[in-house]
Amino acid sequence: MNIKAPRGTVDVLPKEAQKWQYVESKIKGICDKFHFEEIRTPLFEHTEVFSRGVGDSTDIVQKEMYTFEDRGGRSLTLRPEGTAAVTRAFVQNKLYGEPNQPVKLFYFMQMFRYERPQQGRMRQLNQFGVEVLGSADPAVDAEVIDLAMTVYKQLGLSSLKLVINSLGDKESRANYRKALIEHFTPYQEELCKDCQSRLQQNPMRVLDCKTDRDHPSMKTAPSILDYLNDESRIYFEQVKNYLELMNIQYEVDPNLVRGLDYYNHTAFEIMSEAEGFGAITTLAGGGRYNGLVEQLGGPNTPGIGFGMGIERLLMALEAESISIPVADELDCFLVSVGEETKQEAVRIVHDLRLNGIQIDKDYQDRKMKAQFKAADRYKAKYVLVLGEDELQNQVINLKEMATGEQIEVPLEKLVDTMKDKLLGGE
Structure with a gap:
């Protein structure tokens, strides 16, 4: 009889749980200052929420989801990420009809992904995330990034790097897609099997491949920034300007595409540069996803958000030798x-x-x-x-x-x- 915790899961014991409570309490206080409200969604959703929302070509949908059929023959999936679930709740409960717009939400959720367990990345993971639905103002993009950076800074982290990029609107992405297919097609047989199929389905995902990241074709790949139309370019400049006004330092990385199909315009990641943190440095990531609400049956509603791993946040605090007060009296x-x-x-x-x-x-x-x-x-x-x-x-x-x-x-x-x-x- 196997009575150990399943592979890729861990027990959070009382003293460690106090650290989680402290971090979560701090985050909730910050969300309140930014005027975000909490939302809680079911642990599982109809599989279609993620296949349509996240994208059939993503690794999450193709390889990582815990999907099962219930007694009624319905396909259900344990939640692998938060944005699609929150967007489904936004549509179903007609939050787009609320008088106060945009709707600014935050959540703490357990996610489930079938992937190779490693330090800070488990099969059952815990995420803090925010979603803002109902505004296409680039100031909202900057505010969401500011909230994420504020969480890390107020908890004491200093070895941080913010990386941003623009994925452009539909027109920009379509032009860039053609350029990527033309660029990578001569090398198709040299790429991994996943990238060979991604090349036609979603060529931007090739840039996000861990297997082929050192392939020579990656270094000469065209930049999305060269394919932004005027509207997308102006939008990105406004986001950068707002970040500069808040004195938030950033780097532009044209290869930052994120792993989910719903992203457009602003994409960003926050990384730890602390010594000894590990090979996987990403702490949080997110971006704008105009069009996702429509894919899930709602009206045309712009959105932006991010997800932040709590396990990785605790690792970063440990890497920078930041102690969390634990009540031991x-x-x-x-x-x-x-x-x-x-x-x-x-x-x-x-x-x-x-x-x-x-x-x-x-x-x-x-x-x-x-x-x-x-x-x-x-x-x-x-x-x-x-x-x-x-x-x-x-x-x-x-x-x-x-x-x-x-x-x-x-x-x-x-x-x-x-x-x-x-x-x-x-």
Whole structure:
């Protein structure tokens, strides 16, 4: 019997989970400042949401999706990415009819991709992402990039590189597509099997190939920037101008195409340049996807967003030796001695918790000395000691562990005393 976690998945244990909670809390606070609202979508969708939205020619759809048939014969897929799922929710719930536009959304989602597990890239991964639907203003592109950079910077990361590119509008992409096919066709037999099929389906994906990235034809491939029409070129210049106004440094990489079919105009990636981070340096990526809402049955609605891996964010923090505060102290621990004190101990713990006090107690019938050792392991600030004599006199002993000072407190005044010491009398 195999009772280990499936390959490509990991358990997040309590101390590590505290780091996740800290990071997620920080991100939520930033989203609030940027006036983004949270959305939560189902863990699985109809397969068509991803095949139509992400693109049949992508590696995600062709190789990486966890797809199954339910008892009704419907093809369902565990969510491999967030944008298509959020766009489906946007269309189904008619958020395009909301009076406040654009609709600015953020999410924390678990994604599932069948790929070779490696550090920071698992088969079950966790993503933070944002989507802005309903505006074609290049200032929105800059704002989305600013939000991603703000998350990293406010968490303390400094070894970052922002890379941007323009994929142009439909006309620009069509002209560029022809140029790529003409360029790569003489080398087609020298390319990997995936690129041989991509060349006709989606030639821009050839530029994104990990297998053929060192092929000589890659170095001489035409640049998308040379095929942008005036409208696309002006749009890209405006995005860059907004980034410069916010003092956000960037590099333009004409080969940055991203791996999904729905991207157009602005595309970007944020990478870690921290020493020892690893060969795969990308922390986040995204871009504009005008037309995706229409593909999923909605009205003509422009959109832009990004996805950020939480696992890779934690790796980047570790690579830059940035410590995440983890609460390893307990406010109060209750030591009870004797059978008659057990019921009163339960009531005391309950009352203190209702009044905002963090407290725990012994549940293993240990001797007093062992209970004090447990309080030390929990790094309790205060220890309450309730014995049968104290119970009879309706008092409890309160010991401050840092100083060793010990006082006797009437049980009826215990809540107020602890609130005064731990909560400043709130």
